Amino acid sequence: MKRGDIVFFIVCLLAVLVWGCGKNKLSVTLAGSTAFQPFAENLAEQYMKTHPDVTITVQGGGSAVGVQSAISGAAQIGMADLVILPDEAKALTTTIVARDGIALVVHPSNPVTNLTSQQVRDIFNGKIKNWKEAGGSDVPITVVSREAGSGTRSSFEQIMKDIHLTKDALIQDSNGTIRETVANDANAIGYLSHGLLNEKIKAIKIDGQECTIESIVAGKYILVRPIYLLVKGAPEGEIKNFIDYVLSSEGQQTIKAKGLIPVK
Amino acid sequence: MKLIGEKGVQRILSFTAFSALTALMLIALFIINEGLPFIFKYGIINFLSSSDWRPQSGMFGIFPMVMATLWVTFGAMVIGAPLGVAGAVFLSEFVPRPVMRIIKPIIELLAAIPSVVYGFIGVMVLAPFIRSYMGGAGLSVLAGSIILGIMILPTIISISIDSIMAVPQSYREGSLALGATTWQTTHMVTIRAAKSGIIASIILAIGRAIGETMAVIMVAGNSVKIPHSVLDSVRTLTANIALEMSYATGLHRQALFATGVVLFVVIIILNSIASLAIRKKIAKK
16 A cells, blocks of 8 residues: 555544544433334434434333433433332432333234133233133134333233243244234234234233223223333433423324323 | 555554454453353352243243254254255356356355344244244244254355365366266265365354344244244243343343353354364365
8 A cells, every 4th residue: 555545544534533523412312111112213203303403312122221221321211111110210210201001912813802801811821822712713822922121011910910921922022023923923912012003913802991092091991001201310401301392292292193192 | 655664564464463352352251251250159050950040030040041042053954054065065066167156156145144134034934834834833943943044054055165176176086087976976075075174164054053143033932941842932042142131130130141151162162173173174185
C-alpha cells in the first residue's frame, strides 16, 4: 500500500468516529414484556414523530428481563406484565399504563369453545392429555407455554393457581411465537396476550366467560394483569416525557385502538 | 516513500494476531470464571446426572439437556454425514471438473444462510409435515436433526472434497492399471486415502451442530424432558442457555455459565480429535 492509501484510510476512520459521536440524540430504551412490546413500538413511533430529537428503542425478552434491565440500568424503562411484581422490583418506581387480558387460545379448527378452570389446570398440569376428555376430538393435547421468566406465564400461573407445568409442554420464547405455534398445530393450546389475538387462532371461554374488553372491565374474566413501566428512581427528562405520553389521552387511545385496555 | 517499513508491517500483523488470541482467551477465562465456582459448589456429578432443572427451587440438573444434545447431534450426523460424504465423492470423482467447480461454491453458499432462516423453514414447513405424517407435536428431535443435518452439509462436503482432491492422481492411476473398476478404485483406494480428512470434516460438523442455538430453539420444542422417541420435544444445552440467560440471576446465572463450560470442554475435545486426525494425514505423506 502506498503512503497516500494509508493516510486516506486513517482519515476515513477518523471521519467515521467523529460522525458517529457527533449526533448526540437523546435516547430512551425500553425492554421487557413481549405482550406490550408491539404497543410500545407503536407508541414510540408516534412519540418520535412529534419529538424528532429523541430516539426510543423497544426490546423484548420477557417481563423478568424488563425488571432486570430496569434494575441494572441496561434499559431506562422496563416493561413488565406481572400480576405481582417480584421483590427486586420494590426499589423501582412503577407506573401502570394499561391492563391486558390473557387469552387461552386453540387452533380455529378445534371444536372446543369453553373450558372450566379445573379443566385448564388439568390440561396444563398434564392430567388431561387428550382433547376428548375436555369435550373435543380424540387427539392428544399439545400444551404450549412460555419460558419461566415470562410475565404472561407468571400471571397465568398465579391467577389460575396450582399449576405445575407438565414436562411435555413445548416452550416458546415470546407471545408472538406462541401464536405461531398454536396457529400451526391443530391440537395445540396456549395462552397469550389478548392484544395479540388474530384470525389465525381462536380464543376460548373460561368458565363461560369470553376474553373481551367488556368482560375484563366488568371483572368477569379472571385472567387480567396490569402492564407496568418500571424506572429506577424517579422518572425525569425524556423518560418522564415518554411515560406521560403513554398515560395521556392520545397514548391511551392508541392502546385502546390496538386491543389493550386503557388504565383510565 | 515508506511510511511503515517491513518491521512495521510485522508488528501490525503480530498485534492483530495477538488481539484475536487475546479475545478468545478472555472469553474462555470469563466463562470459566463464572461457571467453575458453581460446578465446585453444586458438584459436577449432580449437575450432569440430575434430571431436575428447576431454577426457582435451586435444582440444576442438566441431564435431560445433555441427552437432548446427544440425540439431536447424533441424528444430525446420521442425516448429514452419509449425504455429505456421498455428495463429496460424487462431486469429485464422478462429475466433470468444470461442473464441480461451479457446484462447490453454490453448496458453500448454503453455509451462508443464517441459522434463523433455517429455523423459520423448519417451523413453517418441516414441523407441520412431521406432525401430519408421523405424529407428535412436529417440533421434535427429528425436526432438529433434519435441519441441523442440512446445516452441516456444506462443511462436510467442502472439506471432504478438498481431502479427496488431495489424494495423488497416481493412486487412482495405479489402481486402475491393476484392473480395478472406477467404483472399486473410489471406495477401496481414494476414499481410504482421504479417510482422515473426511473424518475430520465430520467431527468439525458435529462441533457446529452441538453449538447451534437459534435453529434448534425454533424447531425442537424446548421441553425439559429426556427424549424417548425422535418425535419428542427436547431442549438442548445451547437452547437452555439462550432461553434463560436474559433473566437469570445469582446461582441460576452461574449454572448457565457452567453449562457453557461443559459445552466449551466438549467442543475443545472434538476439535482436538479433528486436528489430530488431519495431522496424521499430513504426517503419512
